[in-house]
Amino acid sequence: PKEFVLLQNFPNPFNPTTVISYQLPEPSNVKLFVYDVIGREVAKLVDEMQGSGYKTVTLDASNLSSGIYFYGIEATNVSDPSKSFTQVRKLILMK
Numbered sequence: 001p002k003e004f005v006l007l008q009n010f011p012n013p014f015n016p017t018t019v020i021s022y023q024l025p026e027p028s029n030v031k032l033f034v035y036d037v038i039g040r041e042v043a044k045l046v047d048e049m050q051g052s053g054y055k056t057v058t059l060d061a062s063n064l065s066s067g068i069y070f071y072g073i074e075a076t077n078v079s080d081p082s083k084s085f086t087q088v089r090k091l092i093l094m095k
Contacts, residue, residue: 001025001054004085006073009059013092016062020045020071024052026083028075032057034091035070042069049078059091066095 001023009018024030032046042064045057059071069091077083 001052004028004073004075004087006071006085006087006089008089009071009091013094014061015093015095017058017060018091019056019058021054021056022073022075023054024050024075026052027078028052028085029078030055031074033072034059034061035072037068037070045071061093064093066093068092 003025005023007021009020011018020032028050030046030048030050033041034043034045036042043059045059070088071091072088073086075085
C-alpha cells in the first residue's frame, strides 16, 4: 500500500460478525478500537506494532446490543512518528 487507509467494515449492517480492513504503508504502531455512541470503548481489536501491508480483523459483537457503533484506528509510523494516521468510521449492529 502507498498510504494509510481504514476501509468501511463489511457487511454493514451486520449480525454478529463483521470484517474491518485497513492498510499500512510502513511498519506502524496500530490501535484499533470500537466505541459506543457515548464514547465508551467496547472492544480493543488491535494494540500492537504491525508490519506494512493489507490487514483484516473480524469483530465478533455477539456480546453487544443492537445499535450504532464507531471504530477508529490510530497508526504511528515506527521510523517517523510525525507520520501518523487517525480515522473513525461508523458501523451498525442489527440483531
